[in-house]
Amino acid sequence: MAYLYGEMNPEERRNFEAVLKEDADLRNELEEMQDTRFQLAELTDIEPQATVFNLHSVDKPNWRTWGIRLGIAASFLLLFGLTNARLEFTDHSFTIAFGEKTVDAQAGASSIAQQADDIKNVLFQKEMEFNQKLMALDSVWQVQLVTNNETQQVQLAQQWQRFQQKRQADFAALKKEFKEEQLPQFAALLQEMQVDQKQEMQFLLTELYDNWEQARVYDLKAIETEFVNVYKNVERNQTETAAVLDDIVNGNFLN
Amino acid sequence: MLKKNAHTLITRAKTGDHAALNKLFTEWYPRVYNWGYRYFGDEEMAAEISQQAFMVMQQKLKQLKDPGSFKSWLYRTVLNLCHNETRRRKINNKAVERLTYRSKRDTAPAPDHLYMIKERSEQVLAALARLPEEQRTVVIMKEYEDLKFREIAEILKISENTAKSRLYYAYKAMRKFFLTQPQTKAIRYE
Numbered sequence: 001m002a003y004l005y006g007e008m009n010p011e012e013r014r015n016f017e018a019v020l021k022e023d024a025d026l027r028n029e030l031e032e033m034q035d036t037r038f039q040l041a042e043l044t045d046i047e048p049q050a051t052v053f054n055l056h057s058v059d060k061p062n063w064r065t066w067g068i069r070l071g072i073a074a075s076f077l078l079l080f081g082l083t084n085a086r087l088e089f090t091d092h093s094f095t096i097a098f099g100e101k102t103v104d105a106q107a108g109a110s111s112i113a114q115q116a117d118d119i120k121n122v123l124f125q126k127e128m129e130f131n132q133k134l135m136a137l138d139s140v141w142q143v144q145l146v147t148n149n150e151t152q153q154v155q156l157a158q159q160w161q162r163f164q165q166k167r168q169a170d171f172a173a174l175k176k177e178f179k180e181e182q183l184p185q186f187a188a189l190l191q192e193m194q195v196d197q198k199q200e201m202q203f204l205l206t207e208l209y210d211n212w213e214q215a216r217v218y219d220l221k222a223i224e225t226e227f228v229n230v231y232k233n234v235e236r237n238q239t240e241t242a243a244v245l246d247d248i249v250n251g252n253f254l255n
Numbered sequence: 256m257l258k259k260n261a262h263t264l265i266t267r268a269k270t271g272d273h274a275a276l277n278k279l280f281t282e283w284y285p286r287v288y289n290w291g292y293r294y295f296g297d298e299e300m301a302a303e304i305s306q307q308a309f310m311v312m313q314q315k316l317k318q319l320k321d322p323g324s325f326k327s328w329l330y331r332t333v334l335n336l337c338h339n340e341t342r343r344r345k346i347n348n349k350a351v352e353r354l355t356y357r358s359k360r361d362t363a364p365a366p367d368h369l370y371m372i373k374e375r376s377e378q379v380l381a382a383l384a385r386l387p388e389e390q391r392t393v394v395i396m397k398e399y400e401d402l403k404f405r406e407i408a409e410i411l412k413i414s415e416n417t418a419k420s421r422l423y424y425a426y427k428a429m430r431k432f433f434l435t436q437p438q439t440k441a442i443r444y445e
Binding site (some may be wrong): 001002007032033035036037039040041042044045046047048103190242245246247248251 | 280284285288292293294298305311312313315318328331332334335336338372375376378379380382383394397398399404410411412419422423426428430433441
């Protein structure tokens, strides 16, 4: 084969050609080899399919950065959990606030007086409406008295009198119950109820937020765990790929 | 021996110089591609092997200690990729079937020169596909890549005599196959 490809040194070639001259079978075999090479030459190089190889920098995912980001996120959540931070809701927004909530005493007092005035106005309005209704009913009875007989008229007049007395007594009791001097206390009570409701609402929101926060912490921990697992898998795959590539480069697949 | 420019290019590529890597692979792409084509008898596989070789080159070239041995290193890489791919996909038998089918169909071809060349090429591919891998590899390295027996022995980690022996038996087998092909008979009696 070395002769076929011209890889013999001059001495080897001379010796081989001397043998070849004497050996017809060897000559025949050499011709067959040359003929086969001639056949193989039919398979010329082909033009490769167009391909674009263009290397560019491959940014590996920076797991350290991700870890820092996750850490910051977790720190914020822990900050909310460990401090008395709270959410304060207003009409169209909410604020994250820290520390004890301060109450403006002056504003509170003026608010109570305002509510007391409001209640007085409502009560006055109701009394006026009640009196108007009584007067309207009275006029109706006056008409009926004209049209009914005397006995009936007397009975109805007595019934109306009792009704009117009862209503007046009820209204008097109502007025007694909501005496003007008691109105500020009543208004304060109402405001306390509102404050309680507000606090209850805030408590519910805080609970909701705490639950949400806890859920997010768990989620973040789960995500972090998954990231760690993914990172480990990537590392393992890289190691295995490197091993396979080493095998390829070192020729281990041949053996 | 590599030329000085090639040596410099490989040295630069070893340091991760992307432009050098691109140029290096562009230069060697046709050789790798044709190796894959002759090995698998399939252009898609040739492209696949070429891309895999490029990836290996990108990742492992820095481990090459001597830039002068780049050629051997690349051929050994391509060879192992082919070997690995064959083992993985078990496409050898399919290639034989496909090429055998191609060579058997239409045994009365039109007297067209281009068609004749194509038929002959396919016959050679069919003959290569029928060879055991180790013989096919030596044929490609010797006949098409024009490597010395010494280089083949070094890349395959075998003796030169083993390389010659494999080539000898490969030629014997291929000759036998060619003689059974109608196209070859026609050529023989021209």
